[in-house]
Amino acid sequence: MTATGPWDGTFERLLRSRLPATIEVALEPEVPLTHYGLTSLGYLELGRALSEHYGISIGAFTERAFRTVGSLWHFVADSQLERVADSQLAVRADEQLESSGPVQ
Amino acid sequence: MNSKPFYIAGVGAYLAPRQTAAEAIAAGKYDAESARINDVASACVEPTLYPAEMAAIAGRAALKMAGHRARNVRAVFHSYVDYQGAHYWQAAPYVAMHTVGPSVPAFDVVQECNGGMASIELGRRFLDDEQDAVLITTGDRFDSPWISRWYGDQSVLADGGSALVLSAAGGFAKVTALVTQADNSLEAEARGASFRPAGDQGVIDFDLMRKQFYAGAVPMLEHYGRMEVVLRRCVERVMAEGGITAQDLGYLIPVVTTKPRAEVIAERFFGIPVERTNWPFGRTTGHLSTGDQFAGLHELVTTGKARRGDRILLLGGGTGYTVTAALIEIEEDL
Numbered sequence: 001m002t003a004t005g006p007w008d009g010t011f012e013r014l015l016r017s018r019l020p021a022t023i024e025v026a027l028e029p030e031v032p033l034t035h036y037g038l039t040s041l042g043y044l045e046l047g048r049a050l051s052e053h054y055g056i057s058i059g060a061f062t063e064r065a066f067r068t069v070g071s072l073w074h075f076v077a078d079s080q081l082e083r084v085a086d087s088q089l090a091v092r093a094d095e096q097l098e099s100s101g102p103v104q
Numbered sequence: 105m106n107s108k109p110f111y112i113a114g115v116g117a118y119l120a121p122r123q124t125a126a127e128a129i130a131a132g133k134y135d136a137e138s139a140r141i142n143d144v145a146s147a148c149v150e151p152t153l154y155p156a157e158m159a160a161i162a163g164r165a166a167l168k169m170a171g172h173r174a175r176n177v178r179a180v181f182h183s184y185v186d187y188q189g190a191h192y193w194q195a196a197p198y199v200a201m202h203t204v205g206p207s208v209p210a211f212d213v214v215q216e217c218n219g220g221m222a223s224i225e226l227g228r229r230f231l232d233d234e235q236d237a238v239l240i241t242t243g244d245r246f247d248s249p250w251i252s253r254w255y256g257d258q259s260v261l262a263d264g265g266s267a268l269v270l271s272a273a274g275g276f277a278k279v280t281a282l283v284t285q286a287d288n289s290l291e292a293e294a295r296g297a298s299f300r301p302a303g304d305q306g307v308i309d310f311d312l313m314r315k316q317f318y319a320g321a322v323p324m325l326e327h328y329g330r331m332e333v334v335l336r337r338c339v340e341r342v343m344a345e346g347g348i349t350a351q352d353l354g355y356l357i358p359v360v361t362t363k364p365r366a367e368v369i370a371e372r373f374f375g376i377p378v379e380r381t382n383w384p385f386g387r388t389t390g391h392l393s394t395g396d397q398f399a400g401l402h403e404l405v406t407t408g409k410a411r412r413g414d415r416i417l418l419l420g421g422g423t424g425y426t427v428t429a430a431l432i433e434i435e436e437d438l
Contacts, residue, residue, distance in 0.1 A: 020368065043328055044328040044329060047328075062318070063324040
């Protein structure tokens with residue numbers, strides 16, 4: 001699916017599949033998710049889908065993240081950046097361990 | 105479930121005059137965007153009667169329908185969520201006095217929106233002998249200064265009364281399964297995770313309380329996850345006890361909320377079209393607090409939509425968090 005906002009296509013597909021009222025409606029970053037008809041079960045399913053696809057802990061999602069389409073995408077994108085940064089730090093740590101030789 | 109069979113012998117409803125969403129918008133009480141999303145066409149708005157009075161009217165109608173099957177009413181259970189007409193006063197004895205008389209024990213049941221369904225769970229325990237009956241009523245009126253009717257808790261709040269007569273002697277519908285499930289760890293949702301002095305009560309902001317609950321007690325998705333477990337467990341058990349699947353249901357009558365919620369519970373949770381729920385009727389009444397299921401059943405059987413052989417699931421849920429599900433089968437056309 002082609003993204004219609006600053007988010008990626010997968011995000012839009014996962015979100016739209018849980019919004020009963022948005023089949024023909026454009027997603028606007030600043031519009032509250034409740035205005036698209038998202039309900040408690042929808043939040044839960046969407047959180048699980050985003051967690052699985054983007055590798056975000058389900059416990060990390062906050063109420064604030066779910067306020068608008070834009071806030072949810074920023075949360076996902078920021079979590080992705082943190083994961084990349086964490087993995088780069090881990091790689092550097094491994095490289096430093098290897099270059100320093102065996103631990104005595 | 106209790107092995108003794110019991111029945112619904114009577115059902116009654118008092119629905120206040122309707123105020124449309126358009127009228128509410130014109131009066132500055134509602135907004136067009138919420139109206140578009142929620143799709144609630146109108147709400148019952150009572151100008152005169154107090155909740156216990158509306159409950160008694162519905163109760164008398166249900167008793168009249170029950171006829172001889174309500175000869176020996178053992179108890180009255182009256183449920184509600186808001187002010188009944190006086191402080192430090194019990195409404196159930198008023199309802200009992202104006203329906204079955206002065207000597208029948210009467211109990212108030214306060215379990216948020218699951219109060220009416222919870223009363224079935226309590227009431228069936230009074231059906232010891234084959235002539236025993238129990239009267240269950242609901243009643244609410246949402247014009248108190250601490251509540252905003254058109255911005256209720258995920259719903260538009262509505263005024264009215266409703267009633268059921270449970271009977272061991274028979275009825276137009278048999279209760280084939282009844283299940284209640286609970287998760288008390290979610291009770292703080294309805295108080296925003298903290299207590300407040302009585303003098304600090306302003307207009308109740310349900311969204312704000314929920315945000316406070318998420319921030320201070322249970323994170324949002326954890327909350328929804330626990331609710332889903334309770335709901336799924338309750339529904340699975342009641343359907344298993346009844347020996348049917350969701351596809352066998354003639355109708356589903358859940359709490360009246362909004363169109364998106366009605367569609368999700370019908371189509372995604374049960375896999376049935378929303379037209380087989382009380383939503384087409386409920387969107388004209390609004391959320392009758394603890395009485396949606398009884399008013400919905402009243403509408404189905406008195407209009408002839410539900411007929412003999414139909415299986416109907418009454419599904420209640422209330423912050424706390426409790427869910428009660430009653431599976432019934434229509435045995436007599438009214």
